[in-house]
Structures are given as C-alpha cells and as structure tokens.
Amino acid sequence: MLKKISKIPFKGTPEQEAQLNALIEENKHDSSMLMHVMQQAQAIYGYLPFEVQVMIAEGMDIPLEKVYGVSTFYAQFSLSPKGKYNISVCLGTACYVKGAQSVLDEISKQLGIAAGECTEDGIFSLEASRCIGACGLAPVMNINDDVYGKLTPDQIAGILAKYKD
Amino acid sequence: MEMVNIKINGMPLSVPNGISILEAARYAGIEIPTLCYLKDINEIGACRICMVEVKGARSLVTACVYPVNEGMEVFTNTEKVRQSRKMTLELILSTHRKECLSCIRSGNCELQKLCKEFGVDNEHAFDGEMPAFEFDDSAAHMVRDNSKCILCRRCVAACNQQKVSVIGANARGFDTHISSAFDKDLADVSCISCGQCIVNCPTGAIYEKDDTAAVFAAINDPEKFVVVNTAPSIRVTLGECFGMSIGSNVQGKMVAALRRLGFDKVFDTDFAADLTIMEEGYELLDRIKNGGTLPMITSCSPGWIKYCEHYYPDNLNNLSTCKSPQQMFGAITKTWYAQKMGIDPKDIVVVGIMPCTAKKFETKRDHQAASGYPDVDYALTTRELARMIETAGIYFNHLPDEEFDNPLGEATGAAVIFGATGGVMEAALRTAVEVLTGEELESVDFTEVRGQGIKEATYSVAGMDVKVAVASGAAAAHEIMEKVKAGTADYHFIEIMGCPGGCVNGGGQPIQSAVVHNFVDLKGRRAAALYEADKNLPKRKSHESEAIKRIYAEFLGEPNSHKAHEVLHTSYVKRPKYK
Missing domain, CATH: 3.10.20.740 (Ubiquitin-like (UB roll))
Incomplete structure (x- = not known):
C-alpha cells in the first residue's frame, strides 16, 4: 500500500538531533548500515519525516531518493508520527475472524485517517498490528497501554471520546 | 583471458x-x-x-x-523461451496505458517492437486493475507519465550514473513507481534537466516537453520574423531520425529542411560558439592577469550550470559569466541583427535546435533577455525538429544540400567541435595561444583534450604554463568539483559538459535502443563526424571568422567590453539541494 506522507510539522528536539548525529557518525563509513541507521532513527523520532531522511542522506552520503525508497519499501518504516494516543488494532487471525476489520474501518472513518497515519492535531495515530496474543478477547485493540476487547464498531465512538482531552 | x-x-x-x-x-x-x-x-x-x-x-x-x-x-x-517472453510482454501490457497510435514513442518504442517480434496478439490478455499514477509536467524540460512506465529502472540508472540520483523506485509490489523522494514534483528536486533519463527510456514514459506546435504557430504568424539556429551537434545526429547511419553529417539537408519548414532565416549556433570563444577566452586572460577567480569553468552547458547551482552553490564564481552559445545567438539576433534589419525585437522569434533538454530550462532563466525580450523563445530538441520535418511531409533523405543564411550562419571548425567533449577547450586554446603569442599555430589540433573521461593537459603559452582539464557527465563534474571546492585543483581553465561525452550524447538527441547504447560507441561515432567536419572547414579558429570580426567592429567593440557584458554575459543563482 502507498504510504501517506504526514503533513504534521516536524518537531524534533536538539537532543534527538544529537542522538541521530552520533548514530550517523558511528555508521557513515558503511553504506550497508543504512537500514540500521533508519531503524534507530525511527526509534529516536517515532517516524522518518523528510527532515530526518535528509539528515540521514547527507550524513551517510546516500541520495535522499534512495533513503526514501527504502522507507517506502519496508512496512516497518513510518512516514507519519505516532499520535499522543496510538491506537493499535489487532488483525491477527482470531481477531480478523471476529470482525476486527470492521472495527479498524470504523476508527478510520471516525478519525479520518488510514492505518499508518496520524490525525492532523497529533492526538491519534492508527495502526494495524499482528496477533498480540489476547485471542480470548478478540477482536482486540490497544490505545497506548489500555486494552479493549470483544469490540464491536458501535463501541468505538464512546471509547474515542474518553481520549479527546 | x-x-x-x-x-x-x-x-x-x-x-x-x-x-x-x-x-x-x-x-x-x-x-x-x-x-x-x-x-x-x-x-x-x-x-x-x-x-x-x-x-x-x-x-x-x-x-x-x-x-x-x-x-x-x-x-x-525454443518454444518455451518464446512463450515465456510473450507472456512477460502480456503481463507488462496489463498495467501499461496502451495508446500506441498517438504515443510519442510509437515506432521507436522497445516494448512495441518486442510485442511485434514475439507475436503478442492479445494486448488485453491479463487486463485487471491499473495502478493510479500521477502525470508530472512540473519541470520546464520534460514530462513523466508513469502510466507507460514498465519499471525497467533504466532512467534511474542513468540518473545515478550522473550522480544526480533524484529518481528511484518507491513503494513496493503493485504500488512500485518511479518518482522522487517524498514523491515531490520533478521541479521541486535537484534535477539538472540533462534528459539522460529520456534517452534511456524504452517507452513513452518520459519525454521532452514538446514545443513544436508553438513553433509552427510562430511560423504561420505573418507578424513574426522567425529565426532558427542549429547547435553544432545537430548536423551529425539528425540523420539518425531518418534511418541514416550514426555519424552521418547532414548539415546541408538540415538547412534545406529548415528553409522548407518556413523559417525566415536559417542560421548556425556555431556563429555564437565562435563568439563564446572570444568572450570566454578574453575573460580567462583577464582572470589570469588580474587575479580573478580560478579555475574558470565553461558555462555552455545548462545541465552543468544547474548541477553546479544545486550541488556546488559556493563555487558559482568559478563559472564563466558568458551566456551559452544558444543564448548569445538569441541576444545578438534581437539586438544587433534586429537593428541592422530594422525589425522590432518583439516581433522576432528565436528558435534553437538543441541536443539538449536543459536548454528548454535555460531559455526561462533570469538575465537572459538582452533586448528586453527573452533571448531565445523556444529550444527544440533534435527529436522535435525531426517530428516537424515528418509532419511537414518533407522527404528529408532526398533534399538537396543548402547553405546557412548570412551573416549569422558563418562559423569556423572551432565552433563545430563544441558538440563533443573537449571541443570548447580545444577551440579556446586555438584562439588563446594565437592571441597570447601573436604567432600562427603550426597545428590547430589539441588532441590531448579529445575523447572520453576526464582529461588534463598543460600547455606552455608565451612563457606561461596553462593547465586545463576537461570533464563530461555530472559524475565527472563531481569528481573535479570536489577538488575545486577543496582548493586543490590547480587548473586555470576547465571545460565541463553536463552529459557524458558532451552534446553529441545530449538528452535531446535521437533515441537509440539499449542495444546501440550497450554495444555501439554512439558518442564516439557522433563526435568523429564533428572532428571530420572541423578538419574540412577552411577556417578553424574562432577569431578568424569574418562575422565575428564584423560584430566586434560594428557593435560590441572589444571582447568583454561594457557592451559585450550587457548583451552576452549573465549571472547564476544558488539553488537548494532539497526543498
């Protein structure tokens, strides 16, 4: 699936930049470390926006387009930040059979974002996850550390309302 | 072995x-x-x-x-091999927007040719979902239509070979597509407009912005005086569009065709190439004598200029301030020639026939309007000229040989070789050595600067060692510019062309199939035809051209005079690598 590029302004801190620069410094002599650097950069920033990819490209002396190509090829890389509340809907076999897709679709509809994206106000992000091992509660989702089980689409509005500060 | x-x-x-x-x-x-x-x-x-x-x-x-x-x-x-190839073609066609009748590459498309050869009789064998791709016409020089892309990545390889690398394969699986980082428009990335992607594309997925309709309209407008000029290399490549062998010199037929297309005057960009040598040569002498920025680097190639502006913005002072020959030609046409002929420059339309897609970008640059009107109105590629000739029903191969019009059709052998890497350097040396020593050269051939790759040479001129270098292709430019940036390049003068091999291999030249690129010395054969043309010309040094002498006597005064600066020189801008 095509990844949507977030329009949310980049809010990196000097501390994050220092961490990234140290990481690049350690790996810049070996272009085969690109994936590693990107994974660690995502750990630092939560996602890989334009500004971060430019820093990686310049630091590693690898064309920006190549960095972007890698970031759009692998599912593990995100071009959208995580929201204040990250909603993770399990699409493992049990949850899927029990209707997780309709739950995901309902959240997507209410928030106006697809899986892998973040709302423009930065409050919610949405992702589909693999089996989280709570099949007895299927269909299940996490909102940060809160777990919601035996979900139906009509419960979604009420659950989301709890998080609208 | x-x-x-x-x-x-x-x-x-x-x-x-x-x-x-x-x-x-x-x-x-x-x-x-x-x-x-x-x-x-x-x-x-x-x-x-x-x-x-x-x-x-x-x-x-x-x-x-x-x-x-x-x-x-x-x-x-074998049957198995043939069936496999046929099925592969059918699968490629399943996501290919098939408009082969009107496609710009119809008749010169590698996919179309293979479909014919392997007897693909059902172009809808695997019809299904089509990927939704955007059409990018943001750039001044070209169009990208991914609905005809077959994901062969030849354009990506060409862009990487240039060390520009602004396009690549993004996303995966069915969504895989060629685009720039963050799917930005081509106009918003540091593309240098060289067009090497175009001449390497097997299909109609990338092509130049076609200006032929606008040029036909100008020709048909009775108010307009339409002047055409042809770059040095066009005479040795245009024939390929009409089935002639690589390296055929068709100058006479080209002039005849342009006249039959209805241009009011058919001139030669080579005249302006000679003029460039005068201006650039004196600029170099001035820099050497008066402590100007060295090394000085040529500014004929707009692809190279854009590369320098994006990737070496701190070295713009190394660039010669001379406009390119195309722009000098336009500037002189709309000032001196307009005055002479009593034509208002607003009624003159200057059309350049160029080996180059970056020339389209160049016509729209700032400080390229000596008369108050753009120096050049349209820059057509060799391919667009061929298309106009075909549209007009001109039987090119049977045309008689005709001569350029005067006075802007006179040129020397020094100008002809501008089309090959090393040509500008050699032309400059022919003039610089004679001007500095005041003596006639025994041999005008400076063979050390000819041929492919980065070339270096030192010439002893009037007691001074002049060190020069020649590079073609942006990757070679990168190699030299790293030294210039570091201050370790002790050259006086460097010639850089944006495309590997120079203009003969420009992004606006006739498209040859991959087989030719892979196994024929395309650049070498085209260049050889230029050196042959140079050898056969009576005058081979720019400063000996009568037209050049006349233009300085009547209009410009001296090379690098105030007037010459007004008309023939320009400026450059720093451009961001990312935006």
Missing part, C-alpha cells in the same frame, strides 16, 4: 569465461532481446525478457546477468 567452450543453439563457441550469456550470444550473431539491461549501469535481471534455456538448469535463466561456464549449452529460441 581464460576462455570456455559453450554451445549456443547447438553452435560450438569459445568465449571469455564469466561473460554473460547475452554477451556470449553476440559472438554467435544472436541478439537476445532485453528491456531493462544497460551494460555496466543497469544489470539487474528485472524485466525477464532475456530468458533463455540452459541445459540442466531447473528453470529459464536471465541471459543478461547469467555468466557462462565451461560446457554450458544454451538455447535462445
């Missing part, structure tokens, strides 16, 4: 060990079809058209990347 014995279609052969089956087959006179393969720069085995059978192998193998070994038996034309 270790040789191995193999059999291709039963024919025993001895070939160098380790070469690909594709290359080995050429020894047997067999052309294995390819789509993605570009020798040395795109050997990725992706398109699966070159599949062949190898005795003992579990499945068909890709001939382009599969090395030969002792005793190998290859079959290139």
Whole structure:
C-alpha cells in the first residue's frame, strides 16, 4: 500500500538531533548500515519525516531518493508520527475472524485517517498490528497501554471520546 | 583471458569465461532481446525478457546477468523461451496505458517492437486493475507519465550514473513507481534537466516537453520574423531520425529542411560558439592577469550550470559569466541583427535546435533577455525538429544540400567541435595561444583534450604554463568539483559538459535502443563526424571568422567590453539541494 506522507510539522528536539548525529557518525563509513541507521532513527523520532531522511542522506552520503525508497519499501518504516494516543488494532487471525476489520474501518472513518497515519492535531495515530496474543478477547485493540476487547464498531465512538482531552 | 567452450543453439563457441550469456550470444550473431539491461549501469535481471534455456538448469535463466561456464549449452529460441517472453510482454501490457497510435514513442518504442517480434496478439490478455499514477509536467524540460512506465529502472540508472540520483523506485509490489523522494514534483528536486533519463527510456514514459506546435504557430504568424539556429551537434545526429547511419553529417539537408519548414532565416549556433570563444577566452586572460577567480569553468552547458547551482552553490564564481552559445545567438539576433534589419525585437522569434533538454530550462532563466525580450523563445530538441520535418511531409533523405543564411550562419571548425567533449577547450586554446603569442599555430589540433573521461593537459603559452582539464557527465563534474571546492585543483581553465561525452550524447538527441547504447560507441561515432567536419572547414579558429570580426567592429567593440557584458554575459543563482 502507498504510504501517506504526514503533513504534521516536524518537531524534533536538539537532543534527538544529537542522538541521530552520533548514530550517523558511528555508521557513515558503511553504506550497508543504512537500514540500521533508519531503524534507530525511527526509534529516536517515532517516524522518518523528510527532515530526518535528509539528515540521514547527507550524513551517510546516500541520495535522499534512495533513503526514501527504502522507507517506502519496508512496512516497518513510518512516514507519519505516532499520535499522543496510538491506537493499535489487532488483525491477527482470531481477531480478523471476529470482525476486527470492521472495527479498524470504523476508527478510520471516525478519525479520518488510514492505518499508518496520524490525525492532523497529533492526538491519534492508527495502526494495524499482528496477533498480540489476547485471542480470548478478540477482536482486540490497544490505545497506548489500555486494552479493549470483544469490540464491536458501535463501541468505538464512546471509547474515542474518553481520549479527546 | 581464460576462455570456455559453450554451445549456443547447438553452435560450438569459445568465449571469455564469466561473460554473460547475452554477451556470449553476440559472438554467435544472436541478439537476445532485453528491456531493462544497460551494460555496466543497469544489470539487474528485472524485466525477464532475456530468458533463455540452459541445459540442466531447473528453470529459464536471465541471459543478461547469467555468466557462462565451461560446457554450458544454451538455447535462445525454443518454444518455451518464446512463450515465456510473450507472456512477460502480456503481463507488462496489463498495467501499461496502451495508446500506441498517438504515443510519442510509437515506432521507436522497445516494448512495441518486442510485442511485434514475439507475436503478442492479445494486448488485453491479463487486463485487471491499473495502478493510479500521477502525470508530472512540473519541470520546464520534460514530462513523466508513469502510466507507460514498465519499471525497467533504466532512467534511474542513468540518473545515478550522473550522480544526480533524484529518481528511484518507491513503494513496493503493485504500488512500485518511479518518482522522487517524498514523491515531490520533478521541479521541486535537484534535477539538472540533462534528459539522460529520456534517452534511456524504452517507452513513452518520459519525454521532452514538446514545443513544436508553438513553433509552427510562430511560423504561420505573418507578424513574426522567425529565426532558427542549429547547435553544432545537430548536423551529425539528425540523420539518425531518418534511418541514416550514426555519424552521418547532414548539415546541408538540415538547412534545406529548415528553409522548407518556413523559417525566415536559417542560421548556425556555431556563429555564437565562435563568439563564446572570444568572450570566454578574453575573460580567462583577464582572470589570469588580474587575479580573478580560478579555475574558470565553461558555462555552455545548462545541465552543468544547474548541477553546479544545486550541488556546488559556493563555487558559482568559478563559472564563466558568458551566456551559452544558444543564448548569445538569441541576444545578438534581437539586438544587433534586429537593428541592422530594422525589425522590432518583439516581433522576432528565436528558435534553437538543441541536443539538449536543459536548454528548454535555460531559455526561462533570469538575465537572459538582452533586448528586453527573452533571448531565445523556444529550444527544440533534435527529436522535435525531426517530428516537424515528418509532419511537414518533407522527404528529408532526398533534399538537396543548402547553405546557412548570412551573416549569422558563418562559423569556423572551432565552433563545430563544441558538440563533443573537449571541443570548447580545444577551440579556446586555438584562439588563446594565437592571441597570447601573436604567432600562427603550426597545428590547430589539441588532441590531448579529445575523447572520453576526464582529461588534463598543460600547455606552455608565451612563457606561461596553462593547465586545463576537461570533464563530461555530472559524475565527472563531481569528481573535479570536489577538488575545486577543496582548493586543490590547480587548473586555470576547465571545460565541463553536463552529459557524458558532451552534446553529441545530449538528452535531446535521437533515441537509440539499449542495444546501440550497450554495444555501439554512439558518442564516439557522433563526435568523429564533428572532428571530420572541423578538419574540412577552411577556417578553424574562432577569431578568424569574418562575422565575428564584423560584430566586434560594428557593435560590441572589444571582447568583454561594457557592451559585450550587457548583451552576452549573465549571472547564476544558488539553488537548494532539497526543498
């Protein structure tokens, strides 16, 4: 699936930049470390926006387009930040059979974002996850550390309302 | 070299060990079809058209990347191979926007040609979902239409070879598409407009912005005085569009065709190339004498200029302030010539026939309007001119040879070789040495600066050692510019062209198939025709041109005079690498 590029302004801190620069410094002599650097950069920033990819490209002396190509090829890389509340809907076999897709679709509809994206106000992000091992509660989702089980689409509005500060 | 014995279609052969089956087959006179393969720069085995059978192998193998070994038996034309290739073509067609009748590459499309050769009789064999791709016409010089892209990545390889690398394959699977980082428009990335992607594309997915309709309209407008000028290299490449062999010099027929198209005057950009030598040569002497920025670097190639602006913005002072020959030509036409002829420059339309797509970008640059109107109105590629000739029903191959109009049609051999890498340098040396020493050269051939790759030479001129370098292609420019940036380049003068081999291999030149790119010395054969033309001209030094002498006497005064600066020089801007 095509990844949507977030329009949310980049809010990196000097501390994050220092961490990234140290990481690049350690790996810049070996272009085969690109994936590693990107994974660690995502750990630092939560996602890989334009500004971060430019820093990686310049630091590693690898064309920006190549960095972007890698970031759009692998599912593990995100071009959208995580929201204040990250909603993770399990699409493992049990949850899927029990209707997780309709739950995901309902959240997507209410928030106006697809899986892998973040709302423009930065409050919610949405992702589909693999089996989280709570099949007895299927269909299940996490909102940060809160777990919601035996979900139906009509419960979604009420659950989301709890998080609208 | 270790040789191995193999059999291709039963024919025993001895070939160098380790070469690909594709290359080995050429020894047997067999052309294995390819789509993605570009020798040395795109050997990725992706398109699966070159599949062949190898005795003992579990499945068909890709001939382009599969090395030969002792005793190998290859079959290139079995039923299994033919069916495989046909199915691959049908699968490619399933996501290809098929508008072959009106496509810009119809008749010169490698996919179309293979479909014909392999008898693809159902172009809808695997119809299904089509990927939704955007059409990018943001750039001044070209259009990208991914609905005709077959994902061979030859454009990506060409862009990487230029060390520009602003396009690549993004996303994966069915969504895979060629685009720039963050899917930005081509106008918003540091593309240098060289067009090397275009001349390497097998289909109609990338092509120049076509200005032929606007030029036909100008010709038909009775109010307009339409002046055309042809760059040095066009005379040795245009013939390819009409089935002539690579390196045919068709100058006379080209002039005749332009006249029959209805241009009011048919002039030669070579006149302005001679003028460039005068201005650039004196600029160099001035910099050497008066402590100006050195090394000075040529500014004829707008692809190179844009590369420098994006990638070496702190070195813009190294660039000669001279406009390119195309722009000098336009400037002189709309000032001196307009005055002489009593024509208002607003009614003059200047059309350049260029080997180049970056020339389209160049016409829209700032400080390129000496008369108050753009120096050049339209820059057409060699391909667009060929299209106009075809549209007009001109039987090119049977045209008589005609001469350029005067006075802007006079040129020397020094100007003709501008079209090949090293040509500007050689032309400059011919004039600089004579001006500095006051003596006539024994030989005008400076062969050290000819040919491919980065070339360096030192010439002793009037007691001074002049050190020069020549580079073509942005990757070679990168190599030299790293030294210039570091302050370790002790050259006085550097010639840089944006395309590998110079203008003869420009992004606006006739498109040859990958087979020609891979196995024929395209650049070399085209360049050889230019050097041959130079050799046969009565005058081979720019400062000996009567037209040049006259223009300085009547209009410009001296080279680098105030007037010359007003009309013939320009400025550059720093451009961001990312935005």
